[in-house]
Amino acid sequence: MAKYDPTAVEAKWRARWEKDGTDRTDLAGAKKPFYNLMMFPYPSAEGLHVGNLFAFVGSDIQGRHHRQLGYDVFEPMGFDAFGMHSENFALRTGRHPAEMVPRNIERFRESQLKKVGLMLDWSHQVDTTSPEYYRWTQWMFVTLFKNDLAYRKRASVNWCPGCKTVLAAEQVVDGQCERCQSVVTKKEMAQWFFRTTAFAGEMLDELDGMDWSERTKIAQRNWIGRSQGAEVKFKIDGGPEFAVFTTRPDTLFGATYMVFSPEHPLVPEITTEAQKAEVSRYRESCQSLTEVERQAEGREKTGVFTGAHAVNPVNDALVPVWVADYVLMGYGTGAIMAVPAHDERDHEFALKFGLPIVQVVDPGREIPDVRTEAFVGDGRLVNSHEFNGLEAKTEGVFSITSLLEKRGLARFTTNYRLRDWCVSRQRYWGPPIPIVHCETCGPVAVPEKDLPVLLPKIDDYKPDGSGRSPLARDEAFHKTVCPECGGPAVRETDVSDNFLCSAWYFYRYPSTAFDDRPFDPELTKKWLPVDLYVGGNEHAVLHLLYSRWLCRALHKCGFLDFAEPYKRFVAHGMIVKNGAKMSKNRGNVINPDEYIRDFGADSFRTYLMFMGAYLEGGDFRDGGVRAMKGFLDRLYAAVMPPEGGTLDENPPADPETRYWLNSTVRAVGADFKRFSYNTAVARIMELVNHVTKNSVHNLAVSRTVAQLVAPLAPHLAEEIWESLGGSGSVFDAPWPVYDEEACRRLEVEYVVQVNGKVRGRIPLAAGLSPEEIEPLVLASEGVAKWLEGKQIVKKIYVPDKLVNLVVK
């Protein structure tokens, strides 16, 4: 059998594409722009992971197929090279990130990415660590600062003792640092924040109409977490007023105590002399608790009494005020009214500390005693004086809130779970935050003309845990003058979270040629928002959330005329090996390089896509790539002229061949459209099987096969296309048009069921009427015996498919 040599063929086409500029896009001249974006990788020292390739290939197929459909596809690539992943590795190996990173990038691009056969336009590469890029990352910061979307505040923040830096809420996973798995603690520090909460409501509302994978939207919805309720005003007996947030204002009469978060600023003020020592001891102990300790499964509630009492505004009842860490300062007002009868957490707390439990909701059915178990459900109010009989509901807007609002005791309000994005990092390997602290002017933005604030190359870049970046040790870096008053000043020494670098990289790709603006308005108008973004769902509440927020911010500031960065986002699945998640610990990580070397990129790509459903994920099996090489060999042999022969240049005449050809074109096109790559490969296999079995040697058939397989196996497809005299690149040949008529079979096999059980199959001409079919069915052998002595009470006909006879 004629085989092809992937090493030679792939090298040939890599060189050809590069020479001809096949993968480069004329951005200014494009008529039908299609911006095909994939999530850029961070250039780790380990090299590209098979998961990266799975993601990239699935995206590349979309890019290549859109090109076949006549679009001008722009498919760029870059490197997300700032951040702790690179820096931690550098620290471990003792190599400076400034030297290690460029080498990693080089290796990623030249030895790996370029060998995969991705249709990447390398003339627009982006590297987030280059000053030409991070100059504009800093510009983003300055722009946000000037528009009051970036601010500095002292707050209790997540501190990773391993990485010795603060982290955003999104980077704390199960109480641990996303990068190094250290247990995260709380630390009170002054930090830079972006006002992500400012757009929480609109970002949530916008989700409904967005063309995104549903599970990604659900994750964002939960993370933003809207809850509607009321803020109710209480007063400390003989002290200040304070507000609580509740989604159950209807249960106001059931509030038997109040709880303040340990960090609540009113706590020291209201605590009585007698309780001072105990309260301050408790507050200190909360500070030192880690997230893991605080949230430990089944952890008992803790808290202390402040000695103060609050006045319930509806009945003037005095209730004790407690401090407890189950109330969080970062949510609502940092204080709650506790209704132990109708809230599980309050109930647990009340039981432990012997606080009263008053039932105010009557569900109208038998329930356990609220003294032993909280009742959380709908019903009617009781023990609530003038509110008795009103509807009580666990969610929604209640009439009772309006009543309270009229009396000035409460107001409707909406709270979001989302927190402002903490963006400062006490680390070295990131873009310095472009702010200067001046004693007289306060924090001042570095003027745009002075950007970038260059990251100095320092040898001692180890974080010291002091709560300040290693840059704070470099006086030459931070000693400066105030851009406003000219007085002595110090630079901000923290660097930005690297999620800021990745929140805007796709605006930069089209505009890499411009050094006087982050993105060119004309090109941006033409190419953005991104047409299709394919990536992993693990970024649902990180990169995808941040980049949506930044887009909205830039839109509000007048730099973009759209508020959503991606027209469509598709989340691919995760790939596992032999049923188990891949990890270094398990030692079952796949090295893509070896497979590509041994079997070729085309076989590897096609196998990755055949393995399972792209959107669900797949299971990588060892023999798979080899088997796929076997298929591509068979495909090659099937479509090339037979030994000593030629291909028929007439259109195929045989109806069977016409059927297979046309229906495969139809099916593969539909499969590409819905990311169903595994079935697309199966369809092509069926067509190839037909061609082989029937020795079809036909030019049109062969060329079509090359086009069908091209997005999957681009090198091989080009090789076949060229050998068969096709002009130009196979990707510039218009996608074949199928003939609907030829997709129909002339003869079909009817399934005959009796009472829903299959009793026979008869081949019949397609398109017959029930009347024409009936006698043939009744007479057919195998069916007749099931009808003997029975009466047909119903007949169901499904055209060209099935007859079901219901008998008695």
Place this chain on the structure above:
RNA sequence: GCCCGGAUGGUGGAAUUGGUAGACACGACGGACUUAAAAUCCGUUGACUUUUAAGUCUUGAGGGUUCAAGUCCCUCUCCGGGUACCA
């Protein structure tokens, strides 16, 4: 706990709107070629009863709707992912 996915042969996985379950592969078995092996090609391959032929069963478990259920509805089990004291 809550929110999403899943569960189909020995294995990975197919199955547009309910209409032939197991497409397409892998593996296994048998055969051809070969001194032999590899490679390649051809055939068989859900389970059970049984000699053929035929029949029965079969999409995690149990119920239901329907002429017809992997697909729709209810209850439950297990697995994967996300999230977690958010008032």
